[in-house]
Amino acid sequence: MLVITVVILLLYLFLIGKFAFAFDKVTVFKLNDSPAKTKFTVIVPFRNEAENLPTLLKSISTLNYQNSLFEIILVNDDSEDPSKDIVTKFISTSTLDIKLIENERQSNSPKKDAISSAIKISNYDWIITTDADCVLPKYWLDSFDAFIQQNDAKMVVGPVTYHQVNGFLKHFQLLDFLSLTGSTIAGFGIGKPFLCNGANLAYKASFFNSLNGFEGNDTIASGDDIFLMEKALKTDVNSVRYLKSTHAVVQTIPQPDFKSLLSQRIRWANKTSNYNNNFAKLVGLMVLLANSVIVIGFVLMVLGLFHFKTFTYLFLLKLLIDFLLIYKTSVFFSKEQALKYYLPSSLLYPFFSVYVAVVGSFSSYKWKDRRFKK
Numbered sequence: 183m184l185v186i187t188v189v190i191l192l193l194y195l196f197l198i199g200k201f202a203f204a205f206d207k208v209t210v211f212k213l214n215d216s217p218a219k220t221k222f223t224v225i226v227p228f229r230n231e232a233e234n235l236p237t238l239l240k241s242i243s244t245l246n247y248q249n250s251l252f253e254i255i256l257v258n259d260d261s262e263d264p265s266k267d268i269v270t271k272f273i274s275t276s277t278l279d280i281k282l283i284e285n286e287r288q289s290n291s292p293k294k295d296a297i298s299s300a301i302k303i304s305n306y307d308w309i310i311t312t313d314a315d316c317v318l319p320k321y322w323l324d325s326f327d328a329f330i331q332q333n334d335a336k337m338v339v340g341p342v343t344y345h346q347v348n349g350f351l352k353h354f355q356l357l358d359f360l361s362l363t364g365s366t367i368a369g370f371g372i373g374k375p376f377l378c379n380g381a382n383l384a385y386k387a388s389f390f391n392s393l394n395g396f397e398g399n400d401t402i403a404s405g406d407d408i409f410l411m412e413k414a415l416k417t418d419v420n421s422v423r424y425l426k427s428t429h430a431v432v433q434t435i436p437q438p439d440f441k442s443l444l445s446q447r448i449r450w451a452n453k454t455s456n457y458n459n460n461f462a463k464l465v466g467l468m469v470l471l472a473n474s475v476i477v478i479g480f481v482l483m484v485l486g487l488f489h490f491k492t493f494t495y496l497f498l499l500k501l502l503i504d505f506l507l508i509y510k511t512s513v514f515f516s517k518e519q520a521l522k523y524y525l526p527s528s529l530l531y532p533f534f535s536v537y538v539a540v541v542g543s544f545s546s547y548k549w550k551d552r553r554f555k556k
Contacts, residue, residue, distance in 0.1 A: 183482065184492065187475045191496055194472035195503050197465065202506040204371030205364055210514075211427040213325055220327040222252040223304035223387070227285070227296035228314035229259040232268055234435070235314055239272045247323035253279040253305055257296040260285065265314075293380075294396040294406045301387050301395075310384040311406075317345065317433045325430035326384055329423070336389040336421035337414045339366070339375070340382030343515045345433040353523040354530065355436040355443060357508060360520070364511035365465070370424040375415060376462035380407035382432040385414070393417060405453040412458050431515065444538065451542025470539050472500060473532040480532075501528050 224242075228235065242254060258266050266282070273280045285292060286299040301309060310326060312318065319325075326338060341363065344356045366377040390410070399409040414422050437443040457463050476497060482488035505524060512518050 183478075183488070187479055187496060190468075190471045190475050191500060194468050195499060197468050198503045198507055200372065201365055201368035202503070202510060204368040205507065205510050207371035208367050208424055208426045211325070211329055211425055211430075213321060213328055213427065213429045216328060216331065218248050218251055218324065218327050220251065220308055220323075220330050221306035222247075222308045222310050222323055222326070222384075223300070223306045224252060224254045224323075225257065225297055225300040225304075225309060225311045226254065226314055227257045227259055227293050227300075227311075228261065228265055228269075229292070230261050230263045230265060231314035232261075232263040232265045235265055235268045238312075238314055238316055238318070239269070241316075241318040243276060243278070244320055245318060245323055246320045247327070249278055251327075252323055253281070255281045255283060255300040255304065257283055257285050257300050259292050259296050289396070291396065291399075291402060291404070291406065293404070297406055298395055301390060304387055307387050308384060309387050309390065311380050311382075312432055313381045313434060315435050316342075316381050319429055319431055319433075321429040322432070325425060325427045329425045329427070329430075330384075333423050334421070335423040336418060337383075337385040337411065337423070339370070339378040339411070339422070339424045340384065341367075341426065341431045341515070342379045342381045343431055343433055343517065344436045346435050347517075347520065350523060350526065351440060351443070352436040353520050354527045356517060356520045357524060357527045358531065359436075360508050360511040360515065360517060361504065363515075364507045367424060367426060367511070368507070369461075374461045375411065375422055375424070376408075376457075376459050376465060378407045378411045381434055382430070383407050383411075385410070389414065389421070399456065402453055402456055404449050405456070408453065408457070408462075412462075415459070426514075428514070428516075444541075447534075447538045448542040451538050454539075454542070470536070473535045476500065476532040477536050501525075504528065 226238070256269050269282050273282060283299060283303065285296045288295050297311060308330070326340070329338060343363065344359055347353055347356050362377065369376045393410070393413045396406065396410065399405060402409070411422060437446055454466050479488050479493045479496065483490055483493045508524065509521065512521060
């Protein structure tokens with residue numbers, strides 16, 4: 183057991199250590215004052231988001247970008263609350279080019295259908311997606327425009343973080359999310375992108391259509407972002423870029439309670455087994471194995487079958503290498519205050535992640551008041 187644990191943790195240390203150093207290889211993009219040129223179609227699918235839509239719509243209304251260079255398409259996915267009324271009222275008082283359409287269901291994935299429905303009627307080639315529970319920064323579109331002008335890209339992955347974070351549970355989620363985001367950036371740093379987030383993702387509609395959209399993974403409810411990026415990477419790996427800019431950071435909200443958090447993470451875990459990216463599978467496996475040996479080692483220690491000092495040393499090694507990546511990511515997003523929750527979160531995380539991985543591999547999950555099967 184000791185030899186296996188040491189080998190797994192050494193491999194994990196090498197992987198996360200490589201990520202921590204690769205994080206800095208993706209340079210921070212500096213926004214300049216060059217004239218805007220890119221025309222965007224911003225797509226926002228929503229279902230039962232009456233609580234969050236006013237905040238999103240307010241951030242849309244304060245975007246700095248020239249109004250004639252972008253349109254907004256909001257896609258109602260069979261909402262059962264006042265979401266549609268909120269959007270309709272906003273459109274009636276706004277000077278922006280905004281459309282409200284209904285989702286055309288074609289597959290097992292409502293969100294993919296919503297995005298596809300919007301792309302069909304989009305006026306511009308550059309599509310940028312976000313979620314209804316997000317807040318968009320003032321220079322969001324300016325950042326994407328400047329980056330696109332300076333880089334030969336067909337898909338651009340943008341940064342996402344949490345806001346409205348208070349209490350242990352939400353800081354636990356923030357630290358977990360910082361780890362994922364740090365790994366996302368590091369993947370681009372080593373030339374092996376494997377993660378992205380549909381809350382801040384841009385791509386050309388022509389490129390999307392050349393990939394046949396979401397065809398091939400539309401039976402999977404989630405993954406409108408990662409599976410599309412996998413197809414893009416197979417077609418043209420150099421066309422997918424990461425926009426590491428503080429002006430492009432989209433903020434979303436953590437889950438309000440533990441039950442919702444489990445549901446969300448199980449939803450994320452459900453799509454992992456369908457990854458086609460071998461590097462993504464390897465990373466997922468290494469993370470699972472590292473957390474599993476910590477859980478098993480803890481149980482054996484409690485039973486008196488594993489030395490306390492040995493377990494403590496091994497756990498501290500994992501703790502320190504994880505901290506390096508999370509620290510760098512927290513500095514970029516100005517979320518250093520979350521680090522005071524790092525130790526208690528690290529004690530809980532191995533048990534949480536192993537549970538989610540096991541349950542997510544076999545069970546269905548509920549999301550947006552719908553039940554989805556594995």
